[in-house]
Amino acid sequence: MAWGPHNVRKWSTLALLAIMGTALTAAIKPGFVATISRKGLDFACREGVAVLQKELEAIKIPDFSGVFKMKHLGKGYYSFFSMAVDGFQIPNPQISLLPGEGLQLSINDANIKMHGRWKSRKNFFKASGKFGLSIQGVSISADLKLGRNPSGHISVSCSTCSSHIDSISVRISGSMLGWLIQLFHRKIEASLRNIIYKKICKIVTSSVSSKLQPYVQTLPLIARVDEVAAVDYSLMALTTTAEFLEGQLKGEFFWRGHRSPLPISPTAMSFSPNNDHMVFLSISDYFFNSAGFAYQEAGSLKITLRNQMLPMDSKFQLNTEFLGTFLPRVAMKFPGTEVQLLISASLPPHLSIQSSGLLLDPALETQAFVVLPNSSLVPLFLLRMNTNASLAVDAEADRLVGEMKLDKLMLELKQSNVGSFKVELLQAAINYLMPTVVLPKINERLRRGFPLPLPAGVHLNNLMLQSYQNFLVLGADVNRT
Ligand SMILES: *[C@@H]1O[C@H](CO)[C@@H](O)[C@H](O)[C@H]1NC(C)=O
Ligand SMILES: *[C@@H]1O[C@H](CO)[C@@H](O)[C@H](O)[C@H]1NC(C)=O
Numbered sequence: 318m319a320w321g322p323h324n325v326r327k328w329s330t331l332a333l334l335a336i337m338g339t340a341l342t343a344a345i346k347p348g349f350v351a352t353i354s355r356k357g358l359d360f361a362c363r364e365g366v367a368v369l370q371k372e373l374e375a376i377k378i379p380d381f382s383g384v385f386k387m388k389h390l391g392k393g394y395y396s397f398f399s400m401a402v403d404g405f406q407i408p409n410p411q412i413s414l415l416p417g418e419g420l421q422l423s424i425n426d427a428n429i430k431m432h433g434r435w436k437s438r439k440n441f442f443k444a445s446g447k448f449g450l451s452i453q454g455v456s457i458s459a460d461l462k463l464g465r466n467p468s469g470h471i472s473v474s475c476s477t478c479s480s481h482i483d484s485i486s487v488r489i490s491g492s493m494l495g496w497l498i499q500l501f502h503r504k505i506e507a508s509l510r511n512i513i514y515k516k517i518c519k520i521v522t523s524s525v526s527s528k529l530q531p532y533v534q535t536l537p538l539i540a541r542v543d544e545v546a547a548v549d550y551s552l553m554a555l556t557t558t559a560e561f562l563e564g565q566l567k568g569e570f571f572w573r574g575h576r577s578p579l580p581i582s583p584t585a586m587s588f589s590p591n592n593d594h595m596v597f598l599s600i601s602d603y604f605f606n607s608a609g610f611a612y613q614e615a616g617s618l619k620i621t622l623r624n625q626m627l628p629m630d631s632k633f634q635l636n637t638e639f640l641g642t643f644l645p646r647v648a649m650k651f652p653g654t655e656v657q658l659l660i661s662a663s664l665p666p667h668l669s670i671q672s673s674g675l676l677l678d679p680a681l682e683t684q685a686f687v688v689l690p691n692s693s694l695v696p697l698f699l700l701r702m703n704t705n706a707s708l709a710v711d712a713e714a715d716r717l718v719g720e721m722k723l724d725k726l727m728l729e730l731k732q733s734n735v736g737s738f739k740v741e742l743l744q745a746a747i748n749y750l751m752p753t754v755v756l757p758k759i760n761e762r763l764r765r766g767f768p769l770p771l772p773a774g775v776h777l778n779n780l781m782l783q784s785y786q787n788f789l790v791l792g793a794d795v796n797r798t
Contacts, residue, residue, distance in 0.1 A: 346583040347553050348607065349568025350599040351770065352561050355414075357595030360795060362412035362422065365529065372524045373405040376516050378433070381508055385500055393439035397448075397505060400433030416559050419463040419476075422521075427455040429513070435489070435501060446491015448505065452513065454483025459521050461529075463562070469551030471533045471564065475525040478518035482510055535773035542767055546570050546611040548604075550770040561590050566770060568601065570608040572615040579610055586788040594781060594792035598769065600717070601788045602670045605708075608767070609665035619661035626754055633746055637687060640697075643742040647687070647697060647735050655688040656697075660755055663701075668708060670784050677706040677721065682731070683747065698733035700740060702726045702747065708763075712791050714776035714798075716766035721759055723751055774798050 353361070382396030411423045429452040436445035462476040485506045489498050538551045547570070554565045569579070583603035590597045612618050624635040633639045635656045641648025664680040681702040686694040705724040710717060726748055728740040771777070777793035784790075 345553055345565070346585060347565035347568055348583045348601045348603040349550065349566040349770070350586055350588070351564045351566060352588070352590045352597040352599070353563075354561050354590045354592050354595060354597065356592045357795065358412050358414070358420070358562065360595050362410055364797070366407055366410040366422075366424070368528055369521065369524050370405055370407050372520050372528070373407075373429075373517065374402050376402050376405075376513065376520065378402075378431070378509070378512060381512075383504065390439065393437060393442075395435065395437040395501065395504070397433055397435050397508075400431060400509075403430040403432060405429050414557050414559055414562065415460065416557055418460070419473075419557055420461040420562070422457070422459045422461060424455070424457040427457070428453050429455060431509075435491070435505075437497060444491060444497070446489060448490065448501070449488045450505065450509065451486050452482055452484075452509075453486070454481075455517070456481045456483075457517055457521060459518070459525075461525060463555055463557065465552045465555055469538050469553075469567075471536065471552055471555060473525060473530050473533055475522040478521050480514055480517040480521075482514055485510055532772060536770055537768070540768040540770065541573075542570070543765075545573060545615045545617050546608065547573050548768065548770075568604045568607075570604070570611040572611045574615055577614070579607055581606055581610070584787045586785075588785070588788075588790055590792075594779065595794045596777075596792070598791040598793070599788050600791065602668055605668040605670075605675075606665065609662075609667065613662060613665040618666070619659060620755055620758060622658040622660060622750060622754060624655050627750075628753055631749070639746075640685075643738050644697075644735055651687045651689075651695070654690075657686045657688050657694065658750070659684040659686065660702075660751075670787055670789055672785055674784060675708040675710060675789070677708045679704065679706050679723075681726070695734075697735050698738075699731045700743070700747075701729040701731045702751075703729060710782065710789060712769070712777060712780050712782065712793065713766060714778070715771050716768050717791075718766040719760075719763035721756065721763060723756055726751060771795075 378400035380396060380398040380400070382394065385393050385395060387393065405427065406429075407424050407427045409425065411425075413421045413423065415421050429450075431450040431452070432447065433450070434445065434447050437443070457478070457480045459478040460476045462474050464472045466472040487502050487505050489501055536550070538549070540548045540550055542548060549567045549569045549571060551567050552564055553567055556563045556565070568583070581603060583601045586599045586601055588597065588599050622635065627635060635658065637648045637651045637654045637656060640656060660681060660683050662680050663682045666677055666679045668675055668677050681704065683700045683702060685697040685700070687697060688694060704726045707722045709720045709722070711720075712718065726744070728744050728747060730737060730740045769777070774797055775795050776798050778796050779794040781792040782789060783792070
């Protein structure tokens, strides 16, 4: 085979496509995946059909009238009016997955009960009465096309709908002639079959656009977390397979003050849902680490420890006398002066998720200051605090909550304005302050939690959490609040 320019071009095109392919797949990895199992779809189906049923029960049947002709006697008039649906029973709605497309709603053996009034006139002869109607074996099949609209919301529309009516039975009351009853049977059956048949799919289609579409739009694209941060839960892709429906969401925290691209990206999460739970939320380490970046960028990951924050039973005070035990020069230069510790994360905290648990590297530092009587701060030294931390994650009705645990801290002097000293002498004090003063504040924030992407009016229960390499899976059932 000759390697002419033509072939070279073809190969470079292929190579380019391959690169673009990887670039695209690399770019679209989600930080958060919501998978709805069959069990979840069955729940959604029951909830959705309950709404649809109300809409169907509100079918308005227009009055209709006509003329009948009889041999020898000539023309007469009839009309049917005040017709209303008493009930629309939908015994066993089913939802099935159409891989790559969406969902199919199937209703079989539904029945409709209706009532109405009739009247008839033929010259001098007038008659009127009531009728009852039972429509049996109503079946409806509707395809719901699911997708993503440009803003990142789920879009849902009814792409095809068909309905069928097996039989209609009419009971007519009122004094009249047998032939008129026969005539009315035919008229009512034919007209109502036609009207209802047409209305059913109209109602299904309009319920999807006026009820279901707005409802799925209540899934937050951007969920506000607090004054500092929000989570971007916009939909990147929606997939239907034969087994489940999967929404791939961005799952990225950002600082509400200023959003900038992150130097990290999500890794792939591979998880096969079962039917033990209705939904499975796969939450990547990226999700948590983007939170670290957001709070770090906002400058929120710091706390100033002042003397008055120490517990009553503290064995030491944050002042120069205490520092004087290992920094006598500081005690001499600033006698009886308060000392402040600014504890902060020098880097965004990094969380790694393993099947054994969640390990956190908080990258903590402490800057010590002397507080002058006019409130000016004089920097003393900067310590690095090496520790291993772990994060326990749990979920509540609509949020993720956490609790951090810190191991012992090992101090290291990074920089000093007051000469070097043995940091070990401070270790006991810091290891007392962190769990008694600092950690409770962090955990108070973690307990308040972070919002999960749920549509309006639902909460999670029956929760299960499992960690895998680089991600966490939260299995849950859904309830209405
Ligand atoms: C605070 O007092 C110190 C020492 O007396 C002085 O050097 C500093 O300028 C003062 N700062 C302010 C803001 O007044
Ligand atoms: C953190 O854990 C690692 C491995 O278990 C250990 O080698 C290291 O000394 C620990 N660091 C601290 C500061 O406890």
